[in-house]
Amino acid sequence: xxxxxxxxxxxxxxxxxxxxxxxxxxxxxxxxxxxxxxxxxxxxxxxxxxxxxxxxxxxxxxxxxxxxxxxxxxxxxxxxxxxxxxxxxxxxxxxxxxxxxxxxxxxxxxxxxxxxxxxxxxxxxxxxxxxxxxxxxxxxxxxxxxxxxxxxxxxxxxxxxxxxxxxxxxxxxxxxxxxxxxxxxxxxxxxxxxxxxxxxxxxxxxxxxxxxxxxxxxxxxxxxxxxxxxxxxxxxxxxxxxxxxxxxxxxxxxxxxxxxxxxxxxxxxxxxxxxxxxxxxxxxxxxxxxxxxxxxxxxxxxxxxxxxxxxxxxxxxxxxxxxxxxxxxxxxxxxxxxxxxxxxxxxxxxxxxxxxxxxxxxxxxxxxxxxxxxxxxxxx
Amino acid sequence: xxxxxxxxxxxxxxxxxxxxxxxxxxxxxxxxxxxxxxxxxxxxxxxxxxxxxxxxxxxxxxxxxxxxxxxxxxxxxxxxxxxxxxxxxxxxxxxxxxxxxxxxxxxxxxxxxxxxxxxxxxxxxxxxxxxxxxxxxxxxxxxxxxxxxxxxxxxxxxxxxxxxxxxxxxxxxxxxxxxxxxxxxxxxxxxxxxxxxxxxxxxxx
Numbered sequence: 001x002x003x004x005x006x007x008x009x010x011x012x013x014x015x016x017x018x019x020x021x022x023x024x025x026x027x028x029x030x031x032x033x034x035x036x037x038x039x040x041x042x043x044x045x046x047x048x049x050x051x052x053x054x055x056x057x058x059x060x061x062x063x064x065x066x067x068x069x070x071x072x073x074x075x076x077x078x079x080x081x082x083x084x085x086x087x088x089x090x091x092x093x094x095x096x097x098x099x100x101x102x103x104x105x106x107x108x109x110x111x112x113x114x115x116x117x118x119x120x121x122x123x124x125x126x127x128x129x130x131x132x133x134x135x136x137x138x139x140x141x142x143x144x145x146x147x148x149x150x151x152x153x154x155x156x157x158x159x160x161x162x163x164x165x166x167x168x169x170x171x172x173x174x175x176x177x178x179x180x181x182x183x184x185x186x187x188x189x190x191x192x193x194x195x196x197x198x199x200x201x202x203x204x205x206x207x208x209x210x211x212x213x214x215x216x217x218x219x220x221x222x223x224x225x226x227x228x229x230x231x232x233x234x235x236x237x238x239x240x241x242x243x244x245x246x247x248x249x250x251x252x253x254x255x256x257x258x259x260x261x262x263x264x265x266x267x268x269x270x271x272x273x274x275x276x277x278x279x280x281x282x283x284x285x286x287x288x289x290x291x292x293x294x295x296x297x298x299x300x301x302x303x304x305x306x307x308x309x310x311x312x313x314x315x316x317x318x319x320x321x322x323x324x325x326x327x328x329x330x331x332x333x334x335x336x337x338x339x340x341x342x343x344x345x346x347x348x349x350x351x352x353x354x355x356x357x358x359x360x361x362x363x364x365x366x367x368x369x370x371x372x373x374x375x376x377x378x379x380x
Numbered sequence: 381x382x383x384x385x386x387x388x389x390x391x392x393x394x395x396x397x398x399x400x401x402x403x404x405x406x407x408x409x410x411x412x413x414x415x416x417x418x419x420x421x422x423x424x425x426x427x428x429x430x431x432x433x434x435x436x437x438x439x440x441x442x443x444x445x446x447x448x449x450x451x452x453x454x455x456x457x458x459x460x461x462x463x464x465x466x467x468x469x470x471x472x473x474x475x476x477x478x479x480x481x482x483x484x485x486x487x488x489x490x491x492x493x494x495x496x497x498x499x500x501x502x503x504x505x506x507x508x509x510x511x512x513x514x515x516x517x518x519x520x521x522x523x524x525x526x527x528x529x530x531x532x533x534x535x536x537x538x539x540x541x542x543x544x545x546x547x548x549x550x551x552x553x554x555x556x557x558x559x560x561x562x563x564x565x566x567x568x569x570x571x572x573x574x575x576x577x578x579x580x581x582x583x584x585x
Contacts, residue, residue, distance in 0.1 A: 313447075341447050342439075343447035343449070344433070344448060369443065
């Protein structure tokens, strides 16, 4: 890995696959590094492994302090000893996605041409399926032939669906949460605002910002601000901020007059400290490209033909980014092939973010579902 | 989750109609008690649909595969002959289109098991005759303007529908309010008068 003043490198646990992998775009990417964390103990039969898939800006630090931000693991409500995903029982794996910036191969990794420069915008466009293929190499590396469960929310949920369609035999139970089988026009539109904001930042330098030792912080912050609005519900924003003023004295069009503005600016500025702009471009595009039905002649059910995986779909009532209707459509497609489906809409007013927050109904549901599956898998 | 749990008498009666090891869909399965029972006691691959989200959550929390959905709209999403038995227990009278639901049940399953409260029971007839008001009993206990039971029928009505739509009644019986078997089995007329519930096992002709 090259050193660059703009990107202080943290060492992440990873495994490198020199043979690499052939991507959906046709390009062969080698070598491929997959950064990961594990929790709990793999049993002798290697039958108790759960893979957690992270969302757009998530990482592998699912159940421990993130070494870069110092914040707790992003799913500590859910993953840990005695938690719904119980690390006393299960061996939990979480990997940074291909194209990410937390140790897995991505735009920030060294270009294999030996020049020492990073891939940058030359990094091939990866897909959700490519991310899953990289995870599969990691799972194989552990000698695991069948995962007991694959669990993920939002983009993580897309990966769960991709797992269930690419490697149905390797997934006993699948839990796609707050997700969809395709990225809607509205979702793509919001992503495009973010990408345009990054591209419009003078520090972007056509994606070669590392050369200048700068980062397109303004653009990336605006991208994050826009995205953040889509993660929360109107009611949650109103409850938190209402029309509260930040600075009552004086009036100006720019600057944080309202509390909600300074909140968003904080969200934006803290994000740029930990995320690479080119990774953001790559991963948002991967999400936009996701359309499971399109890969199966427009029939979503065909993606799951013959599926023996047990599914739990979860949506949140106030999620307008990945609304319940999207999860229901997946449930129906699974019914179409008589798959084993549980589907729950959790009542929450917290919007899309609810999947990351303290939602006891969701956590109880997941705990029970896993317990039931463990019994069917002979793990109980 | 180990020792066989005691289940409601009417559910036990239904479970008795299901062959071991079969594929079962329970529509309106509530908290999934019957599904769990069929899995544990009969080794069935059973799952359910339930309208009430709280019940769905209760079921899934107990490890029972249930999806939230409406019988009137969800059944069309299943393929033909996906199940050996499709069960609709005490729900037929509450769906929007009972005839269509029944047709869907026998499309996606080779057998349908249907139970419903019998509106032909003598006490209902007597109440209507003597008071001129909609009857109220233990089973029919909501006022007409708020009852979810929008399509009441009698055991005789149900036999007529089966005949009309060409379903074979493989087995049937009348039951009391708790769902226990009653002795009116061999006379349809008496069953219609004294049975508080009808339970039918149907298949396509």
